[in-house]
Amino acid sequence: MNRIPRQSTPTASRPSIAHLCAFLLLTLTTSLLHADPVDFVREVRPLLEEHCLRCHGPEKQKSGYRIDVKSIALTGGESHAPNIVPGDTARSPLLTFIAGSDPDLRMPPKGDLLSPAQQQILSRWIAEGAHWPEEASAKIAAPTDWWSLRPLQKTAPPKGASHPIDAFVAERLQRENLAASPRADAATLCRRLYFDLTGLPPSPEQLDAFLSDPSPNAFARLADELLASPRYGERWARHWLDVVHYGDTHGYDKDKPRLNAWPYRDYVIRSLNADKPYAQFVREQIAGDVLFPNSTDGLEALGFLAAGPWDFIGHAEVPETKTDGKIARHLDRDDMVANTIGTFCATTVHCAQCHNHKFDPIPQEDYYAFQAVFAALDRTDVRYFDDPALTAAYRPLPALQRKAADRVAALQKDLEKDAGPELAKIDAALKAARQPGTAKGRPEYGYHSSIEKTQERTKWVQVDLGRTVPIQRIVFTACDDDFNHIGPGFGFPVRYKLEISDDPDFARDVHLLMDRTGSDQANPGTTPQTAEAQGAQARYIRMTATKLAPRKDDFIFALAELEAFDESGANLALGGRVTSLDSIESGQRWSRKNLTDGISPIKSTTTAKTVAQLEKERTELLLAKATPKIRADLDAAKAEQARLTEKMKTFPPGKTAYVGAIHYGTGSFKGTGPDDGKPRPIFLLARGQVTQPGREVAPGALSALHFQPARFALDPAAPESARRAALAEWIAHPENPLTWRTIVNRVWHYHFGAGLVETPGDFGRNGALPSHPELLEWLASEFRDSGGSLKALHRLIVTSAVYQQASIARPDAQARDANNRLLWRQNRRKLEAEAVRDATLAASGALDLTMGGPGWQDFVVERPEHSPHYRYDLHDPADPKCHRRAVYRFAVRSQTQPWLTSLDCADPSMRVDRRNESLSALQALALLNDGFILFQSSTLAARALRDTAAPGDADPKAAVSDTQVRRAFRLAISREPSMQELSQLTTYARQHGLPATCRLLLNLNEFSFVD
């Protein structure tokens, strides 16, 4: 019966592949009827090793497939899984691949195929049941069996030292036969603690006070004092802002400023100073709007979600329907996901975007479950009020108003269809009328200052909006006057700035919107100039010319029109009262009131008809043919629009913050607001390609953790905020082992320069292992169980003997543990860029401790209307506005602050868990020659002089004394100079002056390192 017919019958159809295989198999089994079955180890494995293992083995697992691990080999294969079906050759795609009939699916993809004989071996092996002895399979650990994924295990500290941290560390050192280092001297400890907790050096007086305190509790008392200081929050917020990649501009192309990002920065500082329980700190930043609805903290905290860069073009100029628009939004959510899970859980979930995580048990679906959490969000300015009820009431109004405007536009569009050729004529005339031209249709030219003989005069003109209001943008347009053949751009200043304030005198609370005082500007003609205000609030707008426009043999400042637009596009400045330093007030042409009369050259026309007249005619034409119903609809829509505008005016000024929230759209950018915040559907993307969406994924978290279900049990109709709330609760859950380990390790990292886990952002298999696992477990549990107080954690750490050890390396220990992983000493630390800057200002006495508010800007912005150029080189280092702490700096992404960057400042475009530490010639040049250091060298010298001046000491030419040098040294280095140091420095100072000596002090290694 097993005989194979020699010929098929003529009527039989062509055999299928399966038939052929069966045929082949039959033939083989027949011909080898009594041969031994295929031996996996002897016959199969060498083939797989030779041809497949390079891409599907321990090194690489293309398509997540491994041919050396039995369980994966027999079940894996992505869309073709399983690749091998024991006993069924027809359903085992592996055989199709190696046969090479489909060039896109052949294996190996390049080079020779397996020989027919080799293919037969594999085919027979599968046919015989793919027998694979367990011991011949490579072993891989259960992927979820990994230290950071296991529940927290709190063990009691070992016997011995009374301080738990000391007990854990000593036990380990003992095991390794290493001795701890002695306690550092008091001055060293004092400087170390000041920098660690406040980021500033102790003043000589603070140091003396500590050194003269004989109490055994002196150090703990100092720690409490520093933790209570507002400087603590500023210092540790800077660390936090590194991790969450906070910045004050969008980044990418046209790197626009984010004028309202700073409320989040202030929120972090405030929360740390208030020692907010860590779980609350977590929950606020992900879902503060729903979990803490009655606080402004709950809203400002959402700046966390919006902290990272944003692709303006990819969102605002490319719609979501296009591939590039989809990619931009996908990458935007990716940033939110990576930021959230990286920051709080030290997990590299972003690695699972294109495929399952290669090292950690994170399936691709988990990654998209996180994306689904943020699927409704965008980054946007949100207006809010101290009264949360007002916030809630205001929230939908701008969108409703925009809807009403759209309705008006749509109705008008309908009318246009019926308007006939007459409309085209009017529209053409309107277009022409709107062109900037040299002709002047209207005699009301604008504002004109009095005439000066010199160009370098400062003159201002300002508009009163009547009340404090949020302003979106300010547009100002130059005049057009043929006087001296000048024409368009007449009187437009060569250098100027634009500011807003609530103070009519612009003496305080001045917000600089545009600064073009740093260099001469090309005359724009009558092209309107725009300054973005992004909802900044003010009553007065002032334009100040610092270099006047040339006229004939004299100089003036003239301006045709100044407009200020609100969110709805209404011109708030129209008819506003105008004041100025001076004005010629000459006839109809030149008058202050012309600045806000709505008439500018751009809106003039050669014909007698103005834009306003033409628009009126247009409306009349449209309405002439409208049915009563359409007229009624249009009236109703216009009334609704007006009603909403009026309603919005009834709200107090309020505040604005840039946060992760539902976006109601601006211009061509549509958020999810118009769909009532309905989350965008999130699909599993094959290879991370937006063009290859797979199944839809529901919101959830890591499936490798089991303390609660990995997919959130949410009503499909639940608002998007429910997704974020669920994620916030998942992260802040007491049984989430990652959260608590992550934060205590981060805190440890900043106290020792290295974490117990050296990779604070990666607790996966690609990260480091904990050096002291039991200590980490104990700290994490203790921190969680005692209420999540960061200040208590700091206190615990700094009061340990481990922390207080000297940092001197000992050759014996160095030879055994060069990287000090076992903590046989404290690590000497190089100060971060901001600490170097703040310490310089502290030493010179210039440090301004004003907290909060918009960031200081140490650059001049050129060309703000398109792609702002941030010119740090034009900044004056003497400007006291920039002598506040570095954490309050306005951080630009595309043009990072060059001086701080050379000192390894964190790059706000990327999440920074650990700062790089480098030394370079450019760093040396930055500290020797930058305007900041040189100006502060003079300031420090002046302070040293002032501090040491005896009454009657008035001769500035007197030789530099060693008292002055000593004072400067103590201010900069926080210790007494040695006799030799003092004498060398005094000799130098007598020759080259005290400022040059201070520059030298700020360049000492000791200034930049903390023992």
Place this chain on the structure above:
Amino acid sequence: MHSSPFHHAQHPAFTRTSRRDFLWQSGLGLGGIALASLCARDAHAQTPAAPRPPQFGRAKRVVQFFMAGAASHLDLFDFKPALIQHDGKSSDFGEPVEAFQNGLGPWLKPVWEFKPQGQCGKPLSEPVAALGSVVDQMAFIHNMVSKSGVHSAATLLQATGFQLPGFPGAGCWVSYGMGSLNDNLPTFVVMPDHRGYGSNGVKNWDSAFLPAEHSGTVLYPGTENPVANLFPHKAGSFLTQQADTDARSLLASLNRTHAQPREGDPRLEGRIRSYELAARMQLAAPEALGLQKEPAHVLKRYGLDGGQREWPKEINDAEESFFFAQKCLAARRLLERGVRFIQIWSGNDNGFPRRNWDSHEDVRRDHGPLATGMARGCAAFIEDLRERGLLEDTVILWTTEFGRMPSSQGGKGRDHNPFVFTNWLCGGGIRGGITHGESDQWGYKPLDRKNPTLVYDVHATILHLLGIDHTQLTIRHNGIDRRLTDVHGHVISPLLA
């Protein structure tokens, strides 16, 4: 015989010492060491019988020309007779196309004439005809493909290999992999357009997660302050030359006293040495940028004999030629003095009036002057390197973020074309006078759509020429062993001489 399971190669993460650790231990690597390249060469040294792959390690230096705003392949290098034939007819791509703006107007023929150049007969358009003198050294890739049609993302992709900010520029990787060839100048120099930065600013060349010393150093030849902080800011008017010199020696002495009881911390000595290097750089940088010291015939070749002058307001040939050539000549002098990687930009941001290659409105108006200046400068530069024997071991890459559409936007401009564009390479082991990879008849997509060339392949090829296996040059960051070529890239062998 095979009783054991598969041989487990250890996961690379556990075996690789981080290069940074190594640098610390070896004293910071401020001098001229080429670690990764040595490592890569070692891999071949282990198998002496194995033939060296062609041109591996032939080059020592790289020059990258970057045309910000997206230069049109169709109007410069990639000649398409079909567009002349069908000029003005409504475009038909045979498939739906997503344009960035409104770029699907009628077919638009190249705005200039093309003429065959050199022995290879490669057709070049009028404004880039100056490159005819070196076209036999150039290799064109006409099937480059981008992953984004948005300037910022696409510029980052060409500059860093990733579409997001936060990745090191190609020059940073080369600096990290090969170290410096000098002890008084930066390893990686960037010369931006004289009007300012392009899309993404410094994110195209800063070191991101690599140590800061690998960052591109911005340099403006021909200006008062060519390098930031090279000399004291005016706030330091109290400082005399002597005070500066004396400060250096006293600083070193006090720092050594400080370091003495703190043995075993190489950073302290490293920082002392960084000040010595800074002092050398203060002498070396102005000398290297002393273009006026060049003989008259060289200045003439670069078109710099006329010097700096007042330029018209509108974009124009003379100004573009002057500033581009100035950078090219500075580049040659820097290469001679051991700078490893130089990036030269043409074009500022995408604003108005157009000051870069983003010719949506009028290709002739913007591309004309930009291309004329670029071609004159590049040709003089390549000729100069060739005569001095520097072209042998300097690889040159000309790139841009993407191409432009074969159809117009209704007028004289072209929209973005991320689907195909052109790169060219030259020198350092590149086979000259050839084209690798064609675009289709319109210059819309690659002729062979299944086998396009991506930036990864170009980067892999350049690293190969430098003697680096692109898959081996890695650093661990946020849980991933990052590479310049991400997880992609193949060396383009047909380009190798």
